Amino acid sequence: MSPQQGIEHVTDKRIRQTLVRMTLIGLAYYAGAWIGVHQTITPEGIAVLWPPNAVLLAAFLVLPFRQWPAVAVAALCAELAADLPSFPLPAALAFGLINLLETSVAAWLIRHFTGGEFSFRHLRNGACFLLFGPLLSSTVAALLGAGVYLALGRADSSYLMLWRLWWFGDALGLLLLTPLFVTLWQRLASRHPLRFSLAGGAELLLLWVATVLIGMLAFVQDTPTQLSFHFSPILLVPLGIWSALRFGVAGATLTVSLIASLAVGHLTRGIYPYPGIEPQDAVWVTQEYLAIVAVLSVGLAILLHEIAQQRLTLIRQDNELKAQNSLLEARIAERTADLEHANQALQQANTQLEKVATTDFLTGFPNRRHFETQAQRELNRLALDQSKAALIMFDLDHFKSINDIHGHEAGDAVLRELVAPVQAALRPSDLFARLGGEEFVILLSHANRQQARHVAERIRDALGALEIVQGTTRIHVSASFGVAQWDGSADLHRLIQQADMALYRAKGSGRNCVMT
Structure with a gap:
């Protein structure tokens, strides 16, 4: 087909x-x-x-x-x-x-x-x-x-x-x-049709037989003086409740329909269960009675079903919680036995995590967040001592072309190789970090603009002489530098902005130069 x-x-x-x-x-x-x-x-x-x-x-x-x-x-x-x-x-x-x-x-x-x-x-x-x-x-x-x-x-x-x-x-x-x-x-x-056990079926049959017997007597017009016991339609209400309790919504609706058929059957034959009132009033009273029985029985069945469903949900959730607790206890016991080893591993992990959080993974130098924290702290210290400082920003010229032509592995190799010549031009107290991409920053303590420019020129020359071998390819790089002098009061972000502006002037002047 x-x-x-x-x-x-x-x-x-x-x-x-x-x-x-x-x-x-x-x-x-x-x-x-x-x-x-x-x-x-x-x-x-x-x-x-x-x-x-x-x-x-x-x-x-x-x-x-x-x-x-x-x-x-x-x-x-x-x-x-x-x-x-x-x-x-x-x-x-x-x-x-x-x-x-x-x-x-x-x-x-x-x-x-x-x-x-x-x-x-x-x-x-x-x-x-x-x-x-x-x-x-x-x-x-x-x-x-x-x-x-x-x-x-x-x-x-x-x-x-x-x-x-x-x-x-x-x-x-x-x-x-x-x-x-x-x-x-x-x-x-x-x-899923209605299914009952043998005992449940017998109970339902007994319920309906009782409903029919009581209904045949309750919907007949009589007075308490004619019988030693007066059968009133109100006696059928417990049977409706019984059906709701034992047989749910389906049983309650069937039982209510049976009660209604008995009541309507008597009314259509001119038999009214309420003496002393007009037929129209008797019909209205019976209608109100059947409405109450239906709302009470079916409503109770719906309520019980909803409660039963909520109870099953709670039982299921409780069982899941117990299972989780048992598993948790087993894991706690296992962890307790290895607590000392876990503490050692945690200390090592914390040390490694701190390193990862503060270090650029590619170059091994501080990342931007760590640099900003350390540099701002250093500027605060220099401000108290009324000392000077300068900031150098540089990025590699045409670095995107290196990635596009030679691939990102070659670009990563370039970033790793420039670390050594830059570090050789700095003092141990100088702060050097990778801001992101091919952009780097250096904070020189106790240095003025001229001294910072001299350091930047040394780095520029070192990078110009650098040759990176990637397979059979030899890559040469250059960089543009921007230098800013700290005025003793500006915060780090302002100082970075000034150096960044100088860096853009260097790029605009043909790149591979230092601007202040």
Whole structure:
């Protein structure tokens, strides 16, 4: 298979996967809409929750942004297919666009504030989902949806009543089902489905059996006088907490969905667990109850998961620290045994380091930093004695040409060879250093300008007579000199500047000369 054919094969495979995925999302959205219309409506016509937006928000949260347009098309087609039997095309299209706006804006905000990759594994992610999904986006979408209902002229309720019905049903669907869909989706995508040990599976089965039994009794309207023990929906809250403690986010979302299905099933059959209140109020109270159970159970599961991850991180870091401590102790014991030898080596290293820090490696003479320290100290001493001094700066003429023509090894050889003739022209008390490159400096204590010029001329003559042999090549050099007289008060940098200016005058005068 050629590279082009391989690319086309991969592209076709991705297109097929996207089409299959969008088809499944559209079917799931349609199924959610059908359930919302036929299975979550009370006999009085009150919608308890709206599932399809949970499917859409879950898809937007887990799929990459480039697939959002395809998700939107699939959801809009499913919305039209579900609504057209009951609503005119403009209304069905408006409902679909409102749902798309709600879920896409919520998903974008959630992913923006959680770093892009979303999962219900961090408390911050759960808080962002709760804020931007059920609380914010559903509220705004309800304002638009209630307006569409009023425009249709089919509603006999006020705008605020329609807004509240839309908001509660939509927000509850997101709150109950989106964590479930996202968690299961990511488990399947990572090829790590839910797995429990035999004991864990038995415990989960016992939990769900208890949930069903208590739910069948708790969501029935009765009074404490009819039974010796009153089954209240509040008894299901510990079961939600149990699922969060033992089975994590996946177990908590499944258990909360089971509790919600029991509550909605009773409501749609006209069975209300709260005696003495109107059906609408009973639905609202149940919706609020389910929201509290979902936030408590799923939020606790997320918190426990985050704590567990932090605990594992701390354990790993502690183990790494213990391993490092053990290694450190072994090294300390080894070093202690060789302490005397190490101290000797350290002293030698310090001596060598001091030499390296103060010496030019090529010529063996002091480097610029050491020269400046020693020279400034010498000028301070001379100032106290009211003595004189002079400074010579010189650099080799056309040194770059030597490097370019004969190579850098030849240039290094030239620098090494000029040390001996320069040193022969100096006194032991004179300070000589390499400033850098081919530039050198000499501080002459107790010397005036004329004496310094004489020394510079001797060095110039010695360098002119110097012949450096590099292989079969013989190299001759010359140098330009600048001399400055110290006035007894200027600091070293000023004195160097004066000598440097004289050096530039020497170069400008044809090189191979001394200028003051």
